[in-house]
Amino acid sequence: MTALSTVDRAIQEDIKEFIAREALAVDERRFRDWLDFLAEDITYDVPLRVVREGLAEWELSPTGRIFQDNKQTLEVRVRRLETDFAWAEQPPSRTRHYVTNVLIDDSDKAGEYEVASYCLIYRSRGDSIEPNFVSVFRKDLVRRVGDSYQIARRWAAIDQAIINAHNLSIFI
Amino acid sequence: MTTHLENPNMEARLREIRDGIDQGRFPAYVFNNQEIFDLEQEKLFGQAWTFLAHESEIPKPGDYVTRYIGNNNVIVARDEHGEIHANLNMCRHRGNMMCKSEMGNASHFRCSYHGWVYKNSGELIGVPYLAEGYEGKLKRKDWGLVKSRIDTYEGLVFGTFNEDASSLEDYLGGFQFYLDLYLKQGPNGSEVHGPPDHWITETDWKIAAENFAGDGYHTPVAHQFGFNLGYFPSSGATHSQGWAASIPGKGHGIGLGHTPGFTPFAGFPEELTAEIKKSLSPDQVEVFSSTRTAVGTVFPNLSFLMQPFSLIPGETGVRFVTMRLYHPIGPGKCEMYSWCLVPKDASDEYKAAAYQAYTLTFAQAGTFEQDDLENWARLTRMAKSSAAKGIEFPYLMGMETERDEDFRGPGHVVKPYVNDSNFRNLWGRWADYLLGEV
Numbered sequence: 237m238t239a240l241s242t243v244d245r246a247i248q249e250d251i252k253e254f255i256a257r258e259a260l261a262v263d264e265r266r267f268r269d270w271l272d273f274l275a276e277d278i279t280y281d282v283p284l285r286v287v288r289e290g291l292a293e294w295e296l297s298p299t300g301r302i303f304q305d306n307k308q309t310l311e312v313r314v315r316r317l318e319t320d321f322a323w324a325e326q327p328p329s330r331t332r333h334y335v336t337n338v339l340i341d342d343s344d345k346a347g348e349y350e351v352a353s354y355c356l357i358y359r360s361r362g363d364s365i366e367p368n369f370v371s372v373f374r375k376d377l378v379r380r381v382g383d384s385y386q387i388a389r390r391w392a393a394i395d396q397a398i399i400n401a402h403n404l405s406i407f408i
Numbered sequence: 409m410t411t412h413l414e415n416p417n418m419e420a421r422l423r424e425i426r427d428g429i430d431q432g433r434f435p436a437y438v439f440n441n442q443e444i445f446d447l448e449q450e451k452l453f454g455q456a457w458t459f460l461a462h463e464s465e466i467p468k469p470g471d472y473v474t475r476y477i478g479n480n481n482v483i484v485a486r487d488e489h490g491e492i493h494a495n496l497n498m499c500r501h502r503g504n505m506m507c508k509s510e511m512g513n514a515s516h517f518r519c520s521y522h523g524w525v526y527k528n529s530g531e532l533i534g535v536p537y538l539a540e541g542y543e544g545k546l547k548r549k550d551w552g553l554v555k556s557r558i559d560t561y562e563g564l565v566f567g568t569f570n571e572d573a574s575s576l577e578d579y580l581g582g583f584q585f586y587l588d589l590y591l592k593q594g595p596n597g598s599e600v601h602g603p604p605d606h607w608i609t610e611t612d613w614k615i616a617a618e619n620f621a622g623d624g625y626h627t628p629v630a631h632q633f634g635f636n637l638g639y640f641p642s643s644g645a646t647h648s649q650g651w652a653a654s655i656p657g658k659g660h661g662i663g664l665g666h667t668p669g670f671t672p673f674a675g676f677p678e679e680l681t682a683e684i685k686k687s688l689s690p691d692q693v694e695v696f697s698s699t700r701t702a703v704g705t706v707f708p709n710l711s712f713l714m715q716p717f718s719l720i721p722g723e724t725g726v727r728f729v730t731m732r733l734y735h736p737i738g739p740g741k742c743e744m745y746s747w748c749l750v751p752k753d754a755s756d757e758y759k760a761a762a763y764q765a766y767t768l769t770f771a772q773a774g775t776f777e778q779d780d781l782e783n784w785a786r787l788t789r790m791a792k793s794s795a796a797k798g799i800e801f802p803y804l805m806g807m808e809t810e811r812d813e814d815f816r817g818p819g820h821v822v823k824p825y826v827n828d829s830n831f832r833n834l835w836g837r838w839a840d841y842l843l844g845e846v
Contacts, residue, residue, distance in 0.1 A: 282773070286603050287510045300602030304767045308719055312637070312768065316775050321632035324778030397510075398743070402609040403781045404773035 259333035275386040280305040324405035347380040368401040432804035439791035440740035453478035459710040464599035485528040495530035495553035562591035583660040593751035611784040613734035620711030622663025624825040638721030650825035659707030659837030661830030672697035675716030675727035
């Protein structure tokens with residue numbers, strides 16, 4: 237395996253721009269716009285991390301999930317945020333998704349790309365001076381659709397086993 | 409102004425609280441207070457039965473999880489004969505933590521400091537330089553891990569270091585009748601679907617324990633979005649119907665929400681409904697036939713919720729069960745553990761659907777969970793206000809309500825579900841423990 241991706245540099249640049257714009261839509265709380273970044277058949281999973289010995293078969297639970305969503309359930313979450321009664325986001329969290337170390341590789345299917353990235357989420361709530369930091373490794377599948385792209389899979393593993401946020405009312 | 413905190417006489421203050429509860433009053437400051445926290449650690453969590461694990465978390469010999477009894481980290485392990493043990497996770501030699509992972513499989517635990525080795529049952533079997541160093545003065549049988557008592561009910565494993573505590577059966581005191589709804593979901597009962605979520609929240613454990621002891625009052629407001637989007641097939645008015653049941657003197661309480669016209673047992677796996685009914689008594693079948701939502705707390709800090717949920721408003725969907733533990737780690741601060749329980753005999757499709765309903769609603773990113781924790785964290789913060797030290801909250805609902813004599817479940821049972829009787833019972837028991845009068 238070569239150290240460098242075989243994916244065309246121009247396509248890589250486009251995909252990097254695409255995921256930066258996706259992050260901007262979330263951070264600007266344009267959740268309807270954000271849904272358009274997601275494919276109809278998206279799987280959106282955040283597995284549970286368990287503190288295990290180094291030789292254990294897994295550290296990310298095969299069955300346990302923090303998020304186990306699809307387009308329909310993500311729409312439910314967005315519709316909820318559009319009501320006046322989503323107390324967890326009243327006043328709203330201020331988030332910033334810092335996406336780095338983006339690596340883009342071909343998948344098994346033409347027009348679909350494996351996109352790995354690091355994402356550090358900063359979240360500030362109300363008048364609190366203590367932000368939440370959520371460090372995440374993402375393995376997305378990004379699909380070419382017309383002139384742009386859509387996310388067909390988001391898989392995001394949180395590095396911390398016990399999360400120091402009273403809830404996760406944000407998107408990863 | 410004389411505040412409660414300046415009062416040096418803790419016992420007198422507790423008696424005042426105890427008397428206030430019977431008159432429908434409970435002080436605000438106890439929901440975020442160092443002295444109360446310290447007292448709870450000693451007098452409550454050091455004395456009562458504490459939930460440790462569900463047996464299905466450690467199904468095979470050698471399986472273990474690490475959990476807490478009060479501030480004591482314990483290893484809950486199944487030994488080679490299938491028997492479950494709970495031992496303090498601390499080497500008897502110099503006190504190092506033995507096991508650093510939260511789950512796994514091991515026949516032995518070896519201390520990484522001086523190498524003492526214990527069986528997963530807690531028995532000391534290996535001491536380096538035993539003959540040369542200790543010259544026969546150390547008997548291995550005297551230096552096993554510190555053992556916790558354990559007792560189980562329908563898969564729930566509880567522990568306590570209190571040798572004088574009465575049996576778990578006596579401790580639950582009839583609340584088993586209601587727990588069976590969550591635990592006997594078919595011939596082989598219930599099992600966990602994966603490990604628990606756990607996260608730290610600036611919420612006092614007591615707020616969560618009270619809410620899950622049957623707070624039907626908060627639902628239409630705290631979870632208003634659910635009604636707004638049509639996820640509850642009823643208005644706030646009909647949602648308040650049902651019963652509040654509590655076991656007097658034991659602290660346990662449950663709210664049984666009733667929605668008129670709801671099909672009995674709807675949302676359970678269809679292929680299992682007949683079996684579930686067979687595993688229950690006729691009285692339980694009658695009570696649970698009228699139950700749409702059931703939310704209860706085993707005193708002090710273990711709770712359950714069952715409710716049907718569908719992504720499509722108006723449809724019954726699946727019943728999911730969440731079990732949660734509020735592990736106190738400081739005044740106004742707890743570690744939340746949240747599991748999803750599914751019927752062991754259900755299809756994989758049903759289990760997956762129930763788990764998805766759980767993650768969307770009551771896991772740490774769940775839409776209902778989010779709102780509860782937002783409210784509870786703010787309540788906890790306000791409870792520490794200096795101006796709140798002298799104030800009390802009203803626990804006046806249902807002071808005069810008579811028991812519903814037609815109801816076939818045990819305990820003090822009143823309707824409507826919107827009622828403080830469960831909470832007076834809960835805090836009465838809490839005060840009894842803190843006073844050492846149990």
